[in-house]
Amino acid sequence: MRLVVAADDAGVGLKNEVRDLLATDERVTDVIDVGVAGPDDTRAYPVLGLAAAEKIAAGEADRGVLVCGTGIGVAIAANKVPGVRATVAHDSYSAERSVKSNDCQVITFGARVIGPELAKRIVTEWLGYTFDPASASAAKVAHITDYEQAGAGT
């Protein structure tokens, strides 16, 4: 699995911890870090959330882990990229359902909300979940995709 990671200055510490963990996971073949590299880079969360989501939309990454202060801003930004589904998930059950129910490719964390050990545990679990396209959830996700592809609001 190819992962993309990104964070703003509020999330960079947690992002780097998660990135380093992912690099040691045998299920992960590649980790693309689109930044920021450190807290001195003050580019705002939408820049990083969009950059990471575009890697997924372009087929360069399979999934992403994004971090900002709350996880909310990067999730909103990532969800603006067609075909990308992102959510904050600070608990194990939500992380599981984000994949199994919603086929989310992106999980986001708030570095001001969740501690690094819990975030890393959730990411480790999250890597093991897959979406079943034959499940009853598939038609529900397809409804969203169909709306998006038809041109939202048109």
Ligand SMILES: O=C(CO)[C@H](O)COP(=O)(O)O
């Ligand atoms: O959490 C954030 C966006 O959801 C970000 O890290 C901080 O945003 P701000 O409160 O607008 O500075």
